[in-house]
Amino acid sequence: MSNTGLPEPWILKISRSRNRPYFFNPQTHESLWEAPASTNMEALHQYMINEFSVPNSTGLETPSSPKIRVSHLLVKHKESRRPSSWREEHITRTKEEAWDRIHHFENLLKEGVVNINDLAMQESDCSSARRGGDLGFFGRNEMQKPFEDAAFALQPGELSHVVETNSGYHLIQRTA
Template identity: 30%
Template sequence: METVAKVNGRPVSRNELDSTMQVYAQQMHHKNTDQLSVDQFQEVYDMALEKLIARALIFQAALAAGIVASEARVEEEKNQLIAQFSDENEFFAKLEKAGMSPEFYHRMVREDLTVNLMTAEKMKELPEPQATEIEEIYKRYPQKMVDPEKVHARHILVAAQSDERETALERIGRIKQEATAAEFERLAREHSDCPSAQAGGDLGYFARGQMVDSFEDAAFTQEPGQVGEIVETPYGFHLILVLDKTPERRLSLEEAETRLRNFLKEEAGVKLLKNWVDELRTHADVEIFS
């Protein structure tokens, strides 16, 4: 297996780098790595490699501190992922296609869990934010201290591939003929292709920016209690029943306190971990080969 770097002699493999790059490519650019521009590819490459070097440094610090994820916890984590496949054979076939042996994957899971344990231990060093800090942030960013407008809705989805579009449109049209507010939950359970069908199509409350544009535009303009017109999205065709709407409102300091406390701890945690990893790196032997 090709090695792209070594951290105190511990190899960082090409497979690890490729997998991490795919994650960053999707998060940052909503593309696969082979769809990135030259500049985007270099940016994602650099970030992924730095992440893996930091991960190796933290894992080694964990071992030095006697912190290691238990085999039981590793097996639990693996089994949770395997459960997402039809069977174990499909899972291991996917690993093999990605160039990973079961042993390599087991080691990766153990290292990830150990890094998480060590990071959590390091974060215990953070002091709790002071009340004065929380109040200062609350006053500094009044535009962010709001609970946004939200919609509570149910929907029925008829999934459609491009070659099935007309069939799907006919099907959603037939459902619409029966779709009253009173019958909507039953129809969603019987006909919707969305996992939310089990809950009668209930999507709960959501704010703008959480759904695709066409779905969101329809949901936020519909009146509660009415089944809207058919809406097309990349997922297929939808019927939407808006159950409730809540307007945007300003949060009190008490309501915003938990959010602000978490924000301050997260911000301080990022700085703490960066400084710690930088310190670890000054005492480490890091070799980069490509």
């Protein structure tokens, strides 16, 4: 592994269209938004903090805002910003039904009946469901404010209470 924490021959690149990091294998030409298997996540996180730095007013380099990684589960309702998902073309559940549903999922997670990744793959209304709810690394001002505030308040491994955004109701688990 290199100082990026990535397994050989993977490298880190920046997407021109999304202005965010992605992972590229120059041998196979495969690209991924999420780090490839066997990545040293601590080394990758430190590399990203060190590499993505910006000059401050003194002209010295300082790390850019810290990046965190979370997995989440989203339950939309008919008043959501975009009331459709990979699971349902037209979401018709009420806010109250969505509230009951997300609290049921919160209880399952707290009781240890299931983990957030498995539950998100089956139940989340977000397209991240296919990745177990993993949203990858992000920094401040990249997510809806209530989501961002809740995510940055968590310690790695910690699960949030229900968070409401314009998209619906979320459960968030910080992973890095």
